[in-house]
Amino acid sequence: MDILTRKKFEELINSEEEWCISIYMPTCRMGPDIKQNPIRYKQCIREAEDKLFNMGLSKSEVGSILLSASDLIDETTFWQNQTEGLAIFITPEEMNYYHLPFEVKEQVVISDKFYTKPLLPLFTADGQFYILALSKNEVRLFKASRQTVKEIVMENAPRNMEDMKIDDDPRTKLQIRTANPVSNSSLGYNTASQGQAVENDFEKNELTRYFRAIDESLNKLHKGEEIPLVLAGVEYLIPVYKEISRYPNILDEFIKGNPEILYGNDLQKMAWEIIEPKFLKIQELAEAKYNQFSGQRNGLSSNSLKKILSQAYNGQIETLFIANGAHQWGQFNPDTNKIDFYEDEKVGNEDLMERAATLTISRGGTVYVVDPDKVPDGGIVAAVLRY
The missing domain is CATH 3.30.420 (Nucleotidyltransferase; domain 5)
Known part of the structure; x- marks a missing residue:
């Protein structure tokens, strides 16, 4: 399975289990460097093992969760047919992988949700x-x-x-x-x-x-x-x-x-x-709409991450702009609307920028990941609201 459709992306962002392991890695598609693909992946599996051990799991529990992912190491044909990047999502029950048409930073994230922020370019102006x-x-x-x-x-x-x-x-x-x-x-x-x-x-x-x-x-x-x-x-x-x-x-x-x-x-x-x-024109129109609404102070624009999280959850966001590379760690409870912000990543936290983006996409909105100086109003996040 290697074609990431919007429907599959929404399934990923809506998944929630005790152990959701997200692995991203750059891959080589040709030449002698192809041999580095399984080596790099094996290192990612070792990192996932270490993180699970540090979370208190036993050796047998870790081995069971990563069994199907570990078997992929020796699939020679698989590693010889790569693109620029690879995303792998693992739970105790299943594993899914997607070839990506761009290079991604190597990282392993373990939480109760999949980490999907690196996939956002597939669903923005540089998308598919x-x-x-x-x-x-x-x-x-x-x-x-x-x-x-x-x-x-x-x-x-x-x-x-x-x-x-x-x-x-x-x-x-x-x-x-x-x-x-x-x-x-x-x-x-x-x-x-x-x-x-x-x-x-x-x-x-x-x-x-x-x-x-x-x-x-x-x-x-x-x-x-x-x-x-x-x-x-x-x-x-x-x-x-x-x-x-x-x-x-x-x-x-x-x-x-x-x-x-x-x-x-x-x-x-x-x-x-x-x-x-055509992609750029649509984005320019969205920026103009934000500036118009912001100037009119009609309540249909927002640049507060705290407000935007609730608005995204409620399906209010039509267009969201987020600064490329920006992170804000914390916790968002939609049932109580409680939002806590933290300076650093730790177990139980999530990237609230990613959460705002995935909530927007899952409710039919559009997300643009732009250079920090291209975010309207000069912040790290801005949104045009439907209502």
């Missing part, structure tokens, strides 16, 4: 987006971020248009001409520069059926999430796909040209040029 590379000869799906890109397997999706020719009708044997077609249809296209075009109703029907099968697989994969989708393909294919697609967040702009000749990294760079301005 899909790239769907469409052509008649192949279809590829990538999940990308500002930093990296990873190809995703779409279960039960056709590999190409030929996969859709499942009957013996001689019409399905027709060769699609590659000469420059002339068509009265708005879908006609000059192949001299960009590729083939839809030449007749039968081919359009076959293309529609092909795209519908792809779209069905994509919608099963994203499971209700609205991660932005950037399409890549020759121009006459894009409107055909958009017409049949039920995906909720397809960008109007797309990557033009034949995607078969492009690597994943090429597609990621081209897609980021399309999507970055």
Whole structure:
């Protein structure tokens, strides 16, 4: 299991057990340094053991909690297929891991909740987006971020248009001409520069059926999430796909040209040029809204962490800004609304900045982790409220 969706993230932040172990570590994806991956992980397991011993657990109890996690040390194939970072979450009953498209600081945190703050960039302005590379000869799906890109397997999706020719009708044997077609249809296209075009109703029907099968697989994969989708393909294919697609967040702009000749990294760079301005525009509008509400003193802005924690728990926060790297240790009891602040991390404490962020996300709000000088009002936290 390595794709961290918003739904799975919310399951993580809502988990609460006696022992929740969170391990983060940078990983190497190629070259001789790959050998360091299991070594580094083994050191993290040893650190988790030491912390559990210091919390009063016996050797047998520690061994039982970390059994499945320890078994992962010797999984050679696993360690040879990494990205930039790895997050592992362990309880006495199960273990889940997620490959991350960015490097994370090595750390082991043990509490009654999982530590999820390092995952926040996946759900902010530098977060995730899909790239769907469409052509008649192949279809590829990538999940990308500002930093990296990873190809995703779409279960039960056709590999190409030929996969859709499942009957013996001689019409399905027709060769699609590659000469420059002339068509009265708005879908006609000059192949001299960009590729083939839809030449007749039968081919359009076959293309529609092909795209519908792809779209069905994509919608099963994203499971209700609205991660932005950037399409890549020759121009006459894009409107055909958009017409049949039920995906909720397809960008109007797309990557033009034949995607078969492009690597994943090429597609990621081209897609980021399309999507970055949209991410930034949304953030700028949220900042302007905060400044407007703050100036109006209408009660729809907040920069007090103590108030923001309660507001986040109640689902009031529309947008939250937190300073990158900032921590505030303490305890928050939503039942009594009691909040205690502490200077240092210790057993039983939590990062209240992380708690505010995860509560906001779990209730449908947006979180931006920004440079400290970019937080509105100059503090470490600021929020735009729904009510």
